[in-house]
Each structure stands twice: as structure tokens, then as C-alpha cells.
Amino acid sequence: MTKVVRTRVEFEGSVSEELALVQGEDAEPWAQGEELVIVGHPQRRVEGIAKVTGRARYTHDLRLPGMLHARMLRSPYPRARVRRVDPSKALALPGVRSVLHRFNAPKAAFRGEETIFREEVRFVGDEVAAVCADSEAIAEEALALISVDYEVLPHVVDLEEAIDEASPRIDEHGNVHDADRHERGDVRKAFKEADAVVEATYRTATQMHNSFETHGAVAVWDGDMLTVHESTQHIFGVRRGLQAALRIPYGRIRVVCDHMGGGFGSKGGVGKYSIVAALFARELGTPVRCVLDRHEENLAAGNRSATLQKVRIAAKGGRINAIAHDSWSNAGQGRWIADPTGPTKSLYDVPNVLTRSYRVLANTGSLAAFRAPGYVEGTFALECAIDELADRIGIDPLALRRLHAASDRDPISGLRYSLKRLVDCYDIGAQEIGWSRRRPKGLRASAPGLRRGLGMASQIWSGGGTPPAYATVHLNPDGTAVVRIGTQDIGTGTRTIVAQICAEALGIAMADVRVEIGDTDSPYAPISAGSLTVASIGPAIRLAAMDARDQLLDVAAGILEVSKAELRVEGGAVVSRGARTPIAKVFEELQNYTVIGKGARLPNSEELVLKTFGAHFAEVEVDPRTGEVVVDRVVAVHDVGRIVNPLTARSQVEGGVIQALGFALSEERVVDRPTGRVMTPGFESYKVPTVKDVPKIVVRFVDAPDTCANNTGTKGLGEPPIIPTAAAVANAVANALGIRVRTLPLTPQRVLDAVEAAPAAKGGEADRRGDRRS
Amino acid sequence: MPRATPVLGPAAVDVTLDVNGHARAIHIRPQRTLLDALREDLGLMGAKKVCDEGTCGACTVLVDGRPVYACMTLAVATAGRAVETVEGLAHDGGLHPVQEAFIAHDAFQCGFCTPGQIMSVVALLRARPDVTADDVKRAVTGNLCRCGAYPNIVAAALAAAKRKK
Numbered sequence: 001m002t003k004v005v006r007t008r009v010e011f012e013g014s015v016s017e018e019l020a021l022v023q024g025e026d027a028e029p030w031a032q033g034e035e036l037v038i039v040g041h042p043q044r045r046v047e048g049i050a051k052v053t054g055r056a057r058y059t060h061d062l063r064l065p066g067m068l069h070a071r072m073l074r075s076p077y078p079r080a081r082v083r084r085v086d087p088s089k090a091l092a093l094p095g096v097r098s099v100l101h102r103f104n105a106p107k108a109a110f111r112g113e114e115t116i117f118r119e120e121v122r123f124v125g126d127e128v129a130a131v132c133a134d135s136e137a138i139a140e141e142a143l144a145l146i147s148v149d150y151e152v153l154p155h156v157v158d159l160e161e162a163i164d165e166a167s168p169r170i171d172e173h174g175n176v177h178d179a180d181r182h183e184r185g186d187v188r189k190a191f192k193e194a195d196a197v198v199e200a201t202y203r204t205a206t207q208m209h210n211s212f213e214t215h216g217a218v219a220v221w222d223g224d225m226l227t228v229h230e231s232t233q234h235i236f237g238v239r240r241g242l243q244a245a246l247r248i249p250y251g252r253i254r255v256v257c258d259h260m261g262g263g264f265g266s267k268g269g270v271g272k273y274s275i276v277a278a279l280f281a282r283e284l285g286t287p288v289r290c291v292l293d294r295h296e297e298n299l300a301a302g303n304r305s306a307t308l309q310k311v312r313i314a315a316k317g318g319r320i321n322a323i324a325h326d327s328w329s330n331a332g333q334g335r336w337i338a339d340p341t342g343p344t345k346s347l348y349d350v351p352n353v354l355t356r357s358y359r360v361l362a363n364t365g366s367l368a369a370f371r372a373p374g375y376v377e378g379t380f381a382l383e384c385a386i387d388e389l390a391d392r393i394g395i396d397p398l399a400l401r402r403l404h405a406a407s408d409r410d411p412i413s414g415l416r417y418s419l420k421r422l423v424d425c426y427d428i429g430a431q432e433i434g435w436s437r438r439r440p441k442g443l444r445a446s447a448p449g450l451r452r453g454l455g456m457a458s459q460i461w462s463g464g465g466t467p468p469a470y471a472t473v474h475l476n477p478d479g480t481a482v483v484r485i486g487t488q489d490i491g492t493g494t495r496t497i498v499a500q501i502c503a504e505a506l507g508i509a510m511a512d513v514r515v516e517i518g519d520t521d522s523p524y525a526p527i528s529a530g531s532l533t534v535a536s537i538g539p540a541i542r543l544a545a546m547d548a549r550d551q552l553l554d555v556a557a558g559i560l561e562v563s564k565a566e567l568r569v570e571g572g573a574v575v576s577r578g579a580r581t582p583i584a585k586v587f588e589e590l591q592n593y594t595v596i597g598k599g600a601r602l603p604n605s606e607e608l609v610l611k612t613f614g615a616h617f618a619e620v621e622v623d624p625r626t627g628e629v630v631v632d633r634v635v636a637v638h639d640v641g642r643i644v645n646p647l648t649a650r651s652q653v654e655g656g657v658i659q660a661l662g663f664a665l666s667e668e669r670v671v672d673r674p675t676g677r678v679m680t681p682g683f684e685s686y687k688v689p690t691v692k693d694v695p696k697i698v699v700r701f702v703d704a705p706d707t708c709a710n711n712t713g714t715k716g717l718g719e720p721p722i723i724p725t726a727a728a729v730a731n732a733v734a735n736a737l738g739i740r741v742r743t744l745p746l747t748p749q750r751v752l753d754a755v756e757a758a759p760a761a762k763g764g765e766a767d768r769r770g771d772r773r774s
Numbered sequence: 775m776p777r778a779t780p781v782l783g784p785a786a787v788d789v790t791l792d793v794n795g796h797a798r799a800i801h802i803r804p805q806r807t808l809l810d811a812l813r814e815d816l817g818l819m820g821a822k823k824v825c826d827e828g829t830c831g832a833c834t835v836l837v838d839g840r841p842v843y844a845c846m847t848l849a850v851a852t853a854g855r856a857v858e859t860v861e862g863l864a865h866d867g868g869l870h871p872v873q874e875a876f877i878a879h880d881a882f883q884c885g886f887c888t889p890g891q892i893m894s895v896v897a898l899l900r901a902r903p904d905v906t907a908d909d910v911k912r913a914v915t916g917n918l919c920r921c922g923a924y925p926n927i928v929a930a931a932l933a934a935a936k937r938k939k
């Protein structure tokens with residue numbers, strides 16, 4: 001039976017009401033302490049061999065007979081009107097098959113616009129034309145032969161410049177747009193009555209995803225059936241995007257993503273490259289590949305918005321009594337922003353809060369979701385401000401947080417959390433890092449002249465998962481199974497978790513489960529983003545496997561002539577009163593009998609709010625003479641429900657911390673203001689962490705199943721570990737130096753500037769020693 | 775000993791590459807990189823093109839036992855030398871100890887940098903079976919990993935070194 005219900009869905013920090021279909025009954029959740037044999041135990045990645053032998057096929061690796069190659073011509077100007085495009089010289093080049101541009105391309109709806117080639121190009125890298133040729137090299141050569149007549153228009157690329165009234169207005173409605181506002185309590189009164197107020201401005205830089213596999217697609221038509229292979233976090237999203245752009249029926253589009261070289265949020269839907277590949281492939285009657293190169297990736301494939309954030313925070317009676325947080329995000333040409341004020345609204349139980357968030361347009365590439373978008377930036381500002389307030393009122397910053405972290409209710413809705421173990425995260429982390437060593441003026445450094453400090457920060461994020469998600473489990477007569485679900489593994493280990501949950505619920509070995517994902521011919525599963533994968537698909541897979549198991553037991557009861565109630569499936573065999581019959585044996589006489597189990601994710605409870613929590617602790621050493629920050633150790637503690645695979649979960653946290661350290665210390669997109677060009681389009685100038693930048697990372701989980709969340713007790717883990725690291729590091733640096741650096745990344749130059757601007761802190765060595773003894 | 779490379783080109787030329795112990799004859803323009811020759815002409819997709827400008831290490835292969843960035847190496851310049859790619863490591867269905875260790879230690883996430891990481895570690899362990907964590911870090915410092923699998927890469931390399939001893 002299928003019912004339609006309304007359900008609350010949270011995605012990347014925003015909550016919406018959606019319709020959901022309820023099919024069937026849910027299973028009792030796996031309880032705390034329930035003996036599970038596969039789930040909860042470390043398991044190697046099921047695609048491990050494919051990945052270490054080079055056999056894993058990525059979109060980049062696809063080569064089809066007759067395949068042609070498309071490349072984009074991109075605007076060299078940050079803002080210009082495309083008056084004329086003359087492709088004749090390019091078309092004359094041998095090997096060039098076709099050129100598309102705004103005067104000949106069919107209409108193709110893309111992100112609220114009607115075309116993929118704009119009349120007014122709005123950032124350096126905006127698509128102007130596309131060439132299709134026999135090879136990438138020829139296509140590339142042809143790009144230089146397309147002549148374009150541009151009328152250059154005034155532009156603005158920098159966030160603060162764009163906010164400035166005196167700068168060019170690049171949008172008819174202005175550059176600054178309201179995005180979000182939240183108010184509770186009486187902030188004005190609270191600030192008036194405060195014992196202490198800290199007011200500070202924080203800035204974060206634009207971070208670029210730099211997924212190792214760049215965005216790209218290969219399109220193939222077979223009659224009127226389109227197949228697109230795409231490196232994507234959401235095959236079904238790409239399918240919808242192609243449907244809208246090409247105006248072809250949903251049923252005529254198949255999207256496939258086998259292995260994928262990362263996405264980190266940036267691969268959430270169809271790209272212009274996929275549409276271009278599909279258009280050329282249709283026109284030329286042969287497969288077409290369109291893959292971005294590294295520099296294009298860093299111009300036109302998304303980024304984490306730079307932010308400007310002003311925080312005012314007030315204490316009264318030794319507690320936080322009010323927070324006001326205003327935030328501006330550089331959306332580039334994006335039509336949305338990820339709200340940095342999310343953590344301020346929801347992380348702590350504070351009575352008086354006012355947040356305002358603004359989207360600022362600029363002539364740079366659009367933002368794209370980047371692993372906990374908004375929350376990474378916002379947590380930095382909020383958690384630094386809390387430390388500054390704690391310093392001001394002379395209380396340990398962790399102790400101050402504890403006063404506001406224990407509430408079991410979401411402060412926005414007033415609803416209860418399904419489970420919240422933030423305080424446990426504090427206890428575990430404080431113990432692990434040795435927080436009791438912390439002194440207001442830092443710790444003893446490893447060498448004279450250096451400064452050492454401790455810092456911490458908290459994390460809140462969604463991760464409760466959502467319907468719809470469906471799975472089928474086919475049990476073959478030999479006792480092996482195929483689980484099919486339209487999710488994708490972006491590198492997080494989804495394949496392995498699918499196999500684990502299926503094997504556990506069915507009662508067979510993981511090695512006997514084959515995982516089929518990454519194909520829209522499978523049942524629907526949501527986007528691999530928002531930390532919602534495991535908690536969305538896990539319950540559906542479990543139900544499908546249980547359904548298959550139930551049918552198997554029906555068959556076994558008949559064949560073995562034992563009542564079903566006495567049977568169970570264990571280790572690939574049907575077991576009754578000590579007798580084990582392998583599944584293959586049960587089916588022996590039935591020959592080609594196939595059991596088909598199906599499962600659907602049921603809606604979340606309306607009465608509960610599902611969140612993940614965590615805390616990071618950092619120990620750093622700073623050289624005030626060079627400005628260099630060395631992170632010694634990060635302790636990352638997370639409360640994300642049941643851990644399905646401890647091996648890959650730890651990797652996920654380490655990866656998040658490392659990406660966060662890039663954000664904290666070295667990663668910064670630089671755009672030249674006069675020309676609008678990205679000066680950091682490659683790894684030479686854009687500094688992602690290397691192996692040598694990695695500190696000791698200690699990963700700990702509360703690992704308590706959230707039995708109110710869903711039948712697997714799981715929540716998401718993809719994003720939580722990138723959220724609090726930068727704030728913890730910045731707080732540790734402030735603890736070490738006695739000086740606050742409020743702009744990320746904390747480059748040596750910024751640290752030096754801050755040291756220079758605070759002469760009082762220089763030569764404070766004597767006081768510091770005194771302090772340490774106390 | 776560097777061997778003299780015959781002057782080839784400018785038109786497409788015939789070259790024979792020794793890849794994973796097999797002689798492979800291809801007809802390529804002299805400016806073709808080893809990476810493109812491997813991927814486009816020989817269909818060996820293990821080495822990845824991530825930057826194509828010598829900044830990431832995803833294309834790392836071995837030439838006469840030494841790790842090189844295949845995107846910064848001309849294919850014609852490797853004629854007569856032994857080229858090894860990740861595809862050549864496993865023998866008779868058995869994985870190379872470094873490959874085994876990468877799986878056991880979960881030394882990858884998306885896996886896109888993995889073939890390059892593995893080749894750098896293989897070269898290191900062949901040259902010096904006795905390695906420290908610092909040696910490993912130095913060996914893979916030119917192999918970026920955006921997923922941040924670094925701690926496990928180091929652990930895997932050390933475990934493989936131990937096993938080889």
C-alpha cells in the first residue's frame with residue numbers, strides 16, 4: 001500500500017516541506033548493542049582491487065568508437081556583451097565538425113536561464129562557444145580561431161567592492177540581495193543589558209573544490225534514446241537537467257556514473273558540458289566527450305563563496321546572552337547562497353539571536369555547494385567570536401560552550417533532537433587533546449621564540465537522510481545477491497556500505513553481494529551530498545534485503561518442511577535448530593527461481609529534528625617571526641549515529657580535516673580586480689595540502705546508534721569533519737599568540753601582519769612565562 | 775645512463791614503447807606526451823590526467839624504474855626505456871604488496887590519485903626497502919590527494935615495506 005505524506009527535508013542547511021510516498025512498513029531499528037556481524041565492523045572497500053589496479057573506469061576514461069571531443073571557448077572578460085561570433089576559420093580547420101554559440105545553439109534551459117551561451121557573459125570563463133572535433137587537440141586549436149566581438153562592460157569581482165554602493169551595479173536589482181534572516185528573543189535589549197560585548201569582523205577566502213576528476217560527460221544517442229556518462233553526485237539530477245535543457249522525455253534519458261574522482265559538492269546536477277556533449281552527439285550522430293581541464297575547473301565549476309561576517313556577541317552573568325551575525329557571501333553569478341549564519345541560529349542554546357545573510361553578485365564563476373557549504377565559513381566566525389568573548393570575560397572557552405550545548409531541543413523549531421551527544425564529544429576530545437593543559441596565554445613551545453596553543457570548536461550539521469530512496473535485492477538461486485540502487489559513490493565508500501547493509505540484513509557474506517549503483521535504470525536514490533546518503537539509502541537497502549530474506553524463508557519453510565518461525569538466515573545458510581542448509585541447497589530443485597526484494601525509505605518523524613554534532617580540538621605552534629603556523633595535532637570527535645564501516649569512516653574524517661586545513665591555512669582563490677582573471681587556476685598557485693602538511697589526526701566517534709532517526713540508526717558523515725577544524729585552528733593560534741587573526745586562510749603574511757599590528761603582544765615573553773607557571 | 779634520443783618528427787613517427795614488458799608500436803606526433811600515448815594510443819587508463827602540467831602526480835609512471843610525471847614526458851623520449859604503469863604491477867592475478875597494502879589501509883577514497891601514489895611508493899620501495907615515514911612522505915610529496923588519504927597512504931607504504939623485508 002502506498003500513502004502520500006508531507007515530510008520535512010533538510011538539505012545543505014535549508015529545511016523544506018516535501019511530499020513523500022510511504023510504502024510498506026518500517027523495520028524495527030537495529031538496537032544499541034544488537035549483535036551485528038558485518039555492519040559496524042571495518043570492511044575493505046569493495047571496489048578496492050579495481051582502484052589499485054587502474055581498472056576502475058571513470059568518466060574521464062571512457063573511449064567509445066567514433067567518439068568526438070568538445071571544448072569550450074570561454075570569455076576572457078569578466079563582463080561583456082557577445083555581439084558577433086565568427087566560427088568560419090575554426091570550421092575550416094581539418095578535423096573540426098561543428099561549432100555552437102549563442103546565434104546557432106538551440107534554446108536549452110539551464111539554471112533558470114534559457115540558453116547555455118549568454119548574450120552577456122558575466123565572468124572570465126563563462127561559456128561563449130563550443131567546438132566539436134576529432135580530437136581534443138584539434139578542438140583546442142580551433143578555439144583560438146573563433147573570432148568574437150565583445151562589448152566590454154564594467155565589472156566587479158571582489159566581495160567587498162561589490163557591496164560598495166559606488167561600484168558598478170552588475171544586476172538590475174543591485175549587487176546585494178537578501179538571502180536569510182532569523183530573529184529570536186530581544187537582541188537589542190540583550191546587548192543593552194550585557195556585561196561584556198565583543199564585536200568583530202571575520203573574512204574567509206574563496207575555496208575551490210579541485211576534485212581530482214574534473215567535471216565532464218560523454219553523450220551517446222541510440223535513436224531517440226540518450227545515454228550520458230557523467231562524473232556526478234546525482235545521476236537523477238543530471239537526468240532532470242537534461243530533460244529540461246533538451247526538452248526530451250524523462251524516459252528517453254539514462255545517466256550513468258560508475259567510478260568518480262570526487263565532487264565535494266560541486267557535481268550536483270547537469271553541466272553545460274553535458275548539454276553541449278548531448279547537442280553535438282545528436283547533431284553529428286556519434287558519441288561526444290566534453291571534459292574540463294584543470295584551469296577551466298577553477299574558473300567555471302564552482303567554489304565555496306568568500307564571506308565577510310560581522311559578529312556581535314554579548315555575555316551576561318557568565319553566559320552568552322545574545323548573538324548578532326551579519327554575513328555577506330560572494331555568490332559570483334550564483335542564484336543562491338549557502339547560509340553562513342546556520343550554526344549561529346542552531347548550534348547553541350542562546351536566547352537572543354539575530355542573523356542576516358546576504359547574497360552578493362560579482363563577475364566571477366558561480367558558487368557551488370562545497371562540503372558543508374556555509375557552515376564551514378559560519379562556524380569559523382561564530383566559534384572565533386565565542387572564544388573572544390570567553391577571553392574577555394575570563395572563562396575557559398570550552399566551559400563557556402558547555403553552558404549552551406546541553407539542550408536537547410533545536411532552538412529554531414523548539415522540537416526535540418532525535419539524539420544529541422555534543423557534550424560527549426567535548427568530553428572525549430578534551431581528554432584526548434589534554435585540554436586541562438590549556439592556559440589563557442598558551443602552552444610551553446618546543447623551542448624558544450615559538451608559541452604554542454590549544455583551540456577547539458563545535459560542529460552542527462544535518463545528516464538525517466530523507467526519502468525518496470528505493471532499492472531492490474535479487475537473491476540468486478546460488479545464494480549470491482545483487483543489490484541495485486540509483487545512488488553513486490563519489491569516493492566516500494558508498495558501494496561498500498551498500499554491500500554491508502545488504503549482506504547484514506540478508507544473512508549472507510559481503511563477498512556474495514554484488515553492488516549495482518550509478519545508473520538511472522536503477523531505483524531512485526538521492527544526491528550524494530548533504531551528508532544524506534547513508535541515512536537515506538541504508539534503510540531502503542535494509543528493507544529490500546529483509547524482504548528478500550523473508551521470501552527466502554517462505555521458500556525454505558516449504559522445502560525443508562519446517563515452520564518459518566523456526567528459521568533464520570545466517571552466513572549464507574538457512575538455519576533451524578542447529579541444522580544449516582546453504583541457500584543454494586534450498587533452491588537446488590527450484591533451479592532458476594529468483595527472489596526479488598524491494599525496500600523504500602520511509603519519512604522521518606515530524607516531531608524530531610535530526611542533526612549531527614561534533615567537536616574538533618587543535619594544538620598548534622606558531623612562529624611569530626615568520627608567521628608560520630604548524631598544526632601539530634587535530635582531535636576530531638563526531639556524533640553521527642551508528643558507524644557502518646569504521647575503516648572508511650576514519651578515512652572520511654581525516655580527509656575532511658585535511659581539506660579544512662587547506663581552507664584554514666593555504667587555500668585561497670585570487671582574482672585580479674582589473675581583469676577579473678583567476679590568478680590561481682592550478683595547483684602551482686592554489687595550494688591544496690600535500691602529505692607534508694598533514695598533522696597527527698586522532699579520530700573518535702561517539703558511535704551511538706540514533707534509533708529514532710531510521711531503521712539503521714545511521715546519520716551522515718561526509719560533511720561534519722570539515723566544519724569545525726578551521727575555527728579550532730584559528731582559536732589555537734589566538735591562544736598561542738595572544739593575537740587574533742580574523743581572516744582565513746591564516747597565511748604567514750596575515751599572521752605577521754597581525755603580530756605587527758599588535759605591538760603589545762611582542763616581547764611579552766616574560767609575562768607569558770609567568771602565566772605558564774600559574 | 776641517459777641514452778641519446780634520436781631526432782624524430784615533426785610529422786607523426788613510428789615509435790616502439792616498452793610498456794609493462796611489452797613492445798608496443800604506435801604512430802604519434804613527436805609532441806605527444808607519454809600520458810596521452812598511454813591513455814589515447816595504448817588504452818592504458820590507469821595513469822590519470824588531472825592537471826596536465828606537472829603539478830599533481832596523478833600521471834606518475836616509472837621510466838627505467840624512476841617515477842616521472844607522464845604529462846611532462848614526451849612519449850618519443852621513452853623509446854627504448856622500460857615504462858611501467860599501474861596496470862603492470864599485479865601478476866598472475868596476485869596484487870603487488872603495495873596494492874595489497876593500499877586496500878588494507880584504505881589508502882584512497884575516490885581513487886583518482888591512487889595509480890600515481892602507488893607508482894611513487896613502488897619506486898621508493900624498490901630503491902630502498904628500509905623506509906621511514908619521512909622517506910614515504912618525501913616520495914609522495916609530489917602526489918597530491920584531494921580526498922586527503924595521506925595518513926593511510928603513509929601507513930600503507932610502511933606496511934608494504936615491512937612485508938617486503
Ligand code: FES
Pocket residue numbers: 822823824825826827828829830831832833834843844845846
Ligand atoms: S597530470 Fe601530470 S602532474 Fe598532474
Ligand code: FES
Pocket residue numbers: 212261262491881882883884885886887888918919920921922923
Ligand atoms: S583518493 Fe581522491 S584524490 Fe586521492
